[in-house]
Amino acid sequence: MKYPIAIEWGDEHSATGIIIPDIPGAMTAGDSFEEAYASAFEVAHIQLEELVERGEPVPMPTSVEHHRGNPDYAAMGWGLIDLDVTAYLGATEKVNVTMPGTVVRQVDQYVKTHALRSRSAFLTEAALDKIKGEGRSHPQ
Known part of the structure; x- marks a missing residue:
């Protein structure tokens, strides 16, 4: 962040x-x-x-x-x-997410191009950005 x-x-x-x-x-x-x-x-x-x-x-x-x-x-x-x-956000939890294949490939390409840690790290940050953008505090 x-x-x-x-x-x-x-x-x-x-x-x-x-x-x-x-x-x-x-x-x-x-x-x-x-x-x-x-x-x-x-x-x-x-x-x-x-x-x-x-x-x-x-x-x-x-x-x-x-x-x-x-x-x-x-x-x-x-x-x-x-x-x-x-x-600092708490223990990780494994979740099963269904997404269109083209979106998964775009996420993976973005992660690779921007030298991010993982798909999970990208999705976590994207979710927090979305929540923050709506003016909500995130749960812990």
């Missing part, structure tokens, strides 16, 4: 900070953007793990536009971080 990140650019006297607004407590900094960005992955996973341990749902990403008007992020730059949240 692609989560927006707010970037507070540093200089020779201050670190570059990154906040992931959709994940409570997910903020970090580094001497360079690259360091801060790498650290953002670690911080995001730590915060997601803590949310799940407390029994809270995994927050789905919103859009950059959703956060841009927030004064807490005034004058910050924006980007995206791609986080795999499937490990």
